[in-house]
Amino acid sequence: MARFCVYLGSRSGEHPDFRQAATALGTAIAEHGHTLVYGGARIGLMGELANATLDAGGEVIGVMPDHLVEREQAHFGLTELIRVPDMHARKATMAANADAFMALPGGIGTLEELFEIWTWGYLGLHEKPLGVLNVQDFYSPLLTFLDSTVSHGFLNTPTRDMLLDAATPDALLDALEARLQG
Numbered sequence: 001m002a003r004f005c006v007y008l009g010s011r012s013g014e015h016p017d018f019r020q021a022a023t024a025l026g027t028a029i030a031e032h033g034h035t036l037v038y039g040g041a042r043i044g045l046m047g048e049l050a051n052a053t054l055d056a057g058g059e060v061i062g063v064m065p066d067h068l069v070e071r072e073q074a075h076f077g078l079t080e081l082i083r084v085p086d087m088h089a090r091k092a093t094m095a096a097n098a099d100a101f102m103a104l105p106g107g108i109g110t111l112e113e114l115f116e117i118w119t120w121g122y123l124g125l126h127e128k129p130l131g132v133l134n135v136q137d138f139y140s141p142l143l144t145f146l147d148s149t150v151s152h153g154f155l156n157t158p159t160r161d162m163l164l165d166a167a168t169p170d171a172l173l174d175a176l177e178a179r180l181q182g
């Protein structure tokens with residue numbers, strides 16, 4: 001059993017596969033006996049994921065800054081909703097409560113959170129695994145770009161390889177579970 005911190009869109013995206021992936025991931029997290037840690041919103045993919053985890057009997061911890069409670073429609077039906085004063089506290093609290101990290105499709109908030117936790121790992125501040133769910137090839141252009149940062153000499157291969165990717169929720173969960181056990 002582990003605590004999975006998931007970063008994902010406050011919007012749902014156009015393609016129905018995005019919502020379906022969030023729902024499938026929430027169900028899988030609960031069925032594997034894991035706990036979901038996320039940003040605490042009801043909106044977009046964030047809400048889909050939290051509700052699917054709860055519906056499958058899983059535990060969900062949300063972390064919500066006070067100033068976003070209305071704008072992001074804080075989810076008051078979670079196992080625990082942690083209120084924090086600002087965005088920095090949100091990210092630090094989510095990280096402190098997680099054993100591994102995932103990014104689903106999302107916007108610049110999702111990307112910001114993913115890159116911050118990756119850089120914290122690269123700087124030796126944690127050794128927790130992380131990966132992206134590449135549903136609908138959403139992350140393929142980013143993964144190609146990241147490979148080019150290696151070939152251009154701005155990123156080393158071990159750091160690049162810290163970021164896992166998989167096309168399905170089950171495959172990503174399996175890959176992260178394997179890293180947690182290894």
Ligand code: AMP
Pocket residue numbers: 008009010011039041068072087088090091106107108109110111112113
């Ligand atoms: P988005 O991917 O832009 O839809 O945002 C997804 C989530 O990330 C939302 O709950 C945003 O409030 C959150 N977010 C955006 N920027 C930050 C930030 N700098 N630190 C922490 N959370 C953020």
